[in-house]
Amino acid sequence: MNASSSLSDIPLPPGIRSRFVDGINGLRMHVLEAGYETRGRPCILLLHGFPELAYSWRKVMPRLAAAGYHVIAPDQRGYGRTTGWNADYDGELNSFRLLNMVRDVLGLVSAFGYRAVDAVVGHDAGSSVAAWCALVRPDVFRAVVLMSAPFAGPPPLPFDTADGPPKPKRDDPVHRDLAALPRPRKHYQWYYSTREANANMHHARQGVHDFLRAYYHHKSADWKDNAPYPLKAWTASELAKLPTYYVMDFAKDMAETVAEEMPSPAHIAANQWLPDSELTFYSAEYTRTGFQGGLQWYRCGTSGAFTTELETFSGRSIDVPSCFISGKQDWGTYQRPGVFEAMQTTACSRMLGCHLVDGAGHWVQQEQPEQVSRLLLEFFKQAKIGG
Template sequence: MSSPEDWQLHPGISSRSLPVRDLQMHILEAGNPKNVLILLLHGFPELAYSWRKIMYPLAAAGYHVVAPDQRGFGRTTSIKRDGAYPVDYPITYGENLTPYRLLNLAQDITILISALEHTTAHAVVGHDFGSLVAGCCTLIRPDVFKRVVMMSAPFSGFPAPLFSEDAPGPSNKGPHAFPPSVDQELARLDSPRKHYTSYFSSPQANEDMCRAPGGLHAFLRAYYHVKSADWSPNNPHPLSSASGESLALMPGYYIMPIDQTMPETVLPYAPTREEIEDNTWLPDAELSVYVSEYRRTGFQGGLNWYRCLIDKSGQLAKELMEFGPLGGRIEVPAMFIGGAKDWGVWQSFSAVDKMKELFVQMGDANFILVPDAGHWVQQERPEQVLQRLQTFIAETES
């Protein structure tokens, strides 16, 4: 197993773990702890390490910068209720899903602030699934999270607590719920397809990826490649509807061939040896950190986040109704950053418009698409992301 000392991080970035609720949470950290706090939340399949290129520059600009391995990822582990010892990996498919629900993930981050001896976060920045956590944090505690930046995945609010006509109790419908009818519609296409969310929620997904043909390194190299700007077929645009025909315009890593695994879907488009040698944003030494960590932990912790999106129990809606009314718009300063070559920005029909409506201070001016960047925008184009973040924070401070 590699260690943070082997990760070739900037000397100003350190690694440690601290107790947060039922977790022993691993964080990467930079800057003076007395400075105001910026939190960086990764997505899937990523780690705190995904922020390595912008952490120290933000710290040098006068911030306390912290990137956690979120619940189910990396070096963050669960602690037994009696505090006796940490529960190590692997996480199994039968794991209790309650800790992985969006509201609980946001509570993890809220309590992390106190564990770091802060009372507020000057900004919370989330990428991919971390964008949904960041948006949720701001929605439930705008007094704690003073600014929010969502990256690559729009956050447009909680699923509405509607009642299903064919189920006893609230359904999990809404902007971030996954309706089963989507897969049914995709399966009826001339070239039958399935949604990646349903695949990631399946019992076999973790094993498929851990035991990918050619090995884990080859799979992750192909997966990061096809979702980046390096893969020329990525030419995203807003969808015209939420229909199966419209969704099927997206690449296979989002709308998959019905009989394929994720490795089978992406490996045919793996980069050439020359493309790998020319890759400056994720050279093999850096990719090897992800490979080492996911070889040790597996993917199931992160996959459990996706399982919560299609959970038919209605538990998320129940939790929100117990939490209290969460209507209205969010007043804190907000920005969205995506890659111009990232289908993730547009994968959910109308989500961008709903996000702009939800966040009062966003609008078109703070909706940024970085040229020549794909899904991994803060890794592919760290300088542009850093400049946008610093400008946004400075302008909203003044």
């Protein structure tokens, strides 16, 4: 049952409950929970990405609970039924910065009475939050799983510069170069940071439901042109090889972009991993909240306003046991050239596995939940042996 009668029921599998937890860093946090029937279980925390919700973990949670874990999945700041955040484009961005997201997660863990959790698992934008949780508080987050978005490590500080002339900060020419291509393009993260991005999706001509259907389809293994490979460099010519959901046509918004890849009614009817009855919950939630809460995360990243705070951890690596899971058909693994490799060589010092799951695109835990659950449980066992 939901804590508010004005909210619709969530179509959850047996064994998952919905609840609210107050006083979490200024938030009233909506949480899905499995394995809550008995106390004293080890805890696993699941952090969703964009445009998703705690609901995105519905297929994995019962499997982890059956293995003996207490599983907690929140609607993160900016999303779903969690309240206490501000979606005003002209409001403050400060609360959406990465280290405050870590504070949100710490507060949630503490509210549930845990001094530490066995693992934090993050998907997409949630992967960044999970990575910083493990980097900043390894005493609390004893292992980490990064999904669909590899972690490059903290931003570096300028090094060995005392005896040289000061170098001006160089502007990244890639956006100008993308716009100057014969087929002008733009990067989706910078588009997501614009004032109009929320309205483009929230008031999409096709409606929120069909927008999300096309968006999820376009980034899934169902879209047959998703056959990713490493890019050579962060240059316009290389980035232009990415699908349009990452590097968009310059004159199009995201709703127009994905509308071109809308699956047929027959394809939708045959979809097993995201039937329309489940998509309806996402579309109802995003119709209610809009997308700006999630877009604030992108704005924090593209603005560079909080980079200096992250540079405090320059040179640090994730030293707890770590694992990476992504769809084999997910371009997210390679969208930032060199990061997938850096994660395995320098950013994570105890990486125990790196898995690309066939038959999954970007929504790996929804497209291939059995495989993902198996890989998670194997890693949790391994991490304990190594810890």
